[in-house]
Amino acid sequence: MAEVPGAPTPGTCPVAVGERVGVRFRWRAPAARRCLLGYALLAPAVLYVGALVGVPFLFSLYLAMSDATVGDPVAGFVGLENFRAALESTTFHVALRNTVVFTVGAGVLKGLLGTTLAFLLVQPFVGRRVVRALVVIPFTLPIAISVLGWKWMFDSQFSVLNWALSRVGLIGGYGSPDWPVWLGQPSLALASVMFVNVWRGFPFTAIVLMAGLTSVPTEIIDSARVDGASFLQRFRKIIVPMIAPILFIGAAFDTVFTLSDLSIVYLLTNGGPDGATEILPTLAYNTGIRAGALGRGAAISLFLFPLLLPAMVLLLRTLRRRQY
C-alpha cells in the first residue's frame, strides 16, 4: 500500500507537543484533522463500552471488596474478605465445580453438534432454507418459555420423555425404580440443565460455523479433494485454519454466555437438589440479591474473572496473530 504524504503512522498523531512555534498550524493540518476526526468517531464507542461495561465492572469490584448489603449503600472496605468467605463455604466449592463442568461440557457438546449441523446445512438439498430457519428456533425463543417447556418435559410425574420411553419399553411405569427423575437425581439433574443449554445454544454455534464455511473458497476444497485429502484432512488442514478467527470469536462468545447463564438453572432447579446443579450465577444471585448480601454476591460472581481474563487475552492475541 502506497504511503500518503503527511499521513500519520497508525497509532500516532502528527502533533509535536512542546513545539511552541506552529502548534496552531499543525492542529489545522489535514493529517491532524483526520486524526482528530478518527478519535471523535471512536469516542462514542469508547464512551459506550466504558459506560455499559467498564463502570458496572468497576462497581462490581467495589462491591466485592466491601460489606455492602442491599439496604446499606455506605459500605466499608473489607479487602478480599468476601473472596475468603466464599472459599470457606463448601456450597461455593460445589458451585465452582459445577460451573466448570457445565461450561466445558456444554461447550464441547455445542461444538460437536454445531459443527455437524453446520456441515449438514451447507449441503444443497430441497427445503434447505426452511430447515435453516427452523433450527434457529431454540435460540430465538424467549428463554423463560422454552425452559418452562423443558420443565414440563422433565416433570417427575407427567414427563412426556418418560412416557415415551415407558411406551417403547425402555423403562418401567411411573413409580418403578428405573423411572428417571430428571431434575431430582444429582447427575441427571446436572446433565438435564446442560442438555437444555446445549439445545438452546448449538444452533448459534452452527450459524457461526456456517458463516465461516461459506467463506472458504470451493476451489481450495476441490483442489484438496483432487489431491486425495480425506474429509477429516480437509477439515483439519484447510477449513479449520481458514475459519479459525470465526471459531475463536464463536468460542469466546459461547463461553461467556454459558458461564453467565443464570436462567436455565434458576428456572429448572434453582441449584437443587442439595446443590447438585448450583452454579456460580445462581449462588451469586441467591446470596447477593435474594439474601441481600451484595458484597459476597459480587465476590462470587467475579470469582471466575481471574481465570477468564488470561484465557480471553490469549484467545484474542492468537486471533490477532493469525490475522497478520
Added chain:
Amino acid sequence: MSDAQTVRTDLAIGRRGFLKATGAGIAGGGLLTAVGARRAPAQLKGTSLRMLMWSHFVPAYDAWLDDFARKWGEKNGVRVRVDHIPHLELPARWAAEFAAGAGHDLIQFAGQIFTGQYYRHLVDLSDLAAALEKKYGKWMENARSAAQVRGVWYGIPDFYIAIPVLWRKDLFDSVGVGEPKTWEDLRKAGRLLKARGHPTGMQFSHCNDANHNWRALLYCFGAKETDPSGENIALDSRETREALRFAKALFDEGMTPEVFSWDDASDNRFLASGVGCWIHDAISAFRTTQDTNPRVFKDTYCVPEVAGPGGQKWNVGEPNVWAIWKFGKNPQAARDFIAALVDHQKEAMEASRGYNMPFLRDHYRKPMPGLGNDPKLAVLQEQDRITAFFGYPGLMSPPAQEVLTTFVIPDMFTRVARGAAIEDVMKWGLGEIRRIYAKHRAA
C-alpha cells in the same frame, strides 16, 4: 423581605396569659389536626399511587385487589397503578428501586422479608400499626418479627399463607389410620399406603415449600433455629437430630425419589392426580384438586398441623408485609391504602378463597371468610395460635433470610434422606449457618 414595618417585640406575658395562650394553642392544634385529617382526601386528590406486589397464587385475588385499588383511587381522586410480578423477582426489583432512589410508593415483601435490610429507608409506620391494633385487636406475636426492627414498625403485615396437611381420608381409612394427629401418624400412613401405590411427598429441593415444610417438622420436634433474640444459633440440639432421623424414615418408608425434583406446584399436581396420600402444602393444592379432580377432592381433608413427639405443633407460614419507601412520592396515599385494605380484610380473604390468613386477632372471629363456611377448611380458623415463621423463635432477620434463601435447612434434610450420616450433616449445616451469621455480625 420588607424592613419598613415595625414589629413589636414585647414578650412580657403573665401566668394567666401563658395558660390562655397554651390552651388556645393546644386546642387550635387539635382542631387543625382534626381538620387536616378530614382534609386528607382532598390533599390526595390529583396525586398518584404506584404499588408493587407479587402475582398471587390465586389469580382471582389479584383481580379483586386491582378492582379494589381502582375504586379506592376513584373515591379519593388518586391515580392508582398496581404492578404484579412473580414473587421470586421481587428482591431484584426492590434492590433496583433502592439503588435508583425511585420507584413504587408502596411495596410488598412477599415471603422474603427484607424489613431488616431496608428499615433505614422505610417509613416508620408505628402509628398506623397501633391504630390498626386498636381497631382490630392485637397483632399476632409473630407478626412483629416480620415488620418490626428494634420495636419500630417499618412494615404492616398484610397476610400470611398457612401450609397445613392435606390428606386423603379414603386412603387413610383403607389402612386403618384415622385423621392424622401426629407426624408419627403421617409416617405410618405413608408407609402403609406407599405399598399400595399411594406414596406421600414433601419437597427435598430448592423451593419455598421445602423451606417451610422442613422447618415445620423441625419446630414440631422442638428444635429452634436461634434463641428468641435471633442473635444466637440454637439448631445444634438433640431435637434437630431427631427431626433429621425422622425425616430419613419418612422418606425411606413413604416417599419416592421424585421429591428431590419437586417445585412448589409439584405436590399440588401429585395430590390432584390421585396418587399422593398426603402432602404438606398451602390450600392452593386443595383448591387445585377441587377444580381439577372432584372425585379425589371429595375425600381430601385438611389438618392445620400435626404434633411432634413432645406434642408441639408449629405450622410455618409465609408472611406478606407492606412497606413504604422514604423516597416514595406519596407516602400518605400509601398509608391510607393500607388502612383501607385492612378495613376490607373480609372481602380480601373471601377473594383469596381463604388463602390470605390475617395477622390481627379480631379477624379470626368465626366464621372467617372463605374458611368458616367450608366444613373441610373451617379447622384453619385458629391457625394464628400455631403459626411460626422462619428463624423461629428468633426474628426474620437478614441472616435468617440468607439461611432461607440459600436453602441450608432443606439441604440438610436432603443429605440425610440420601443417606449421609446425621452428624456429618449437622457439621455441614451448622458450619454454613454459623458462617452466615458471623458475616452479618461482622457487617
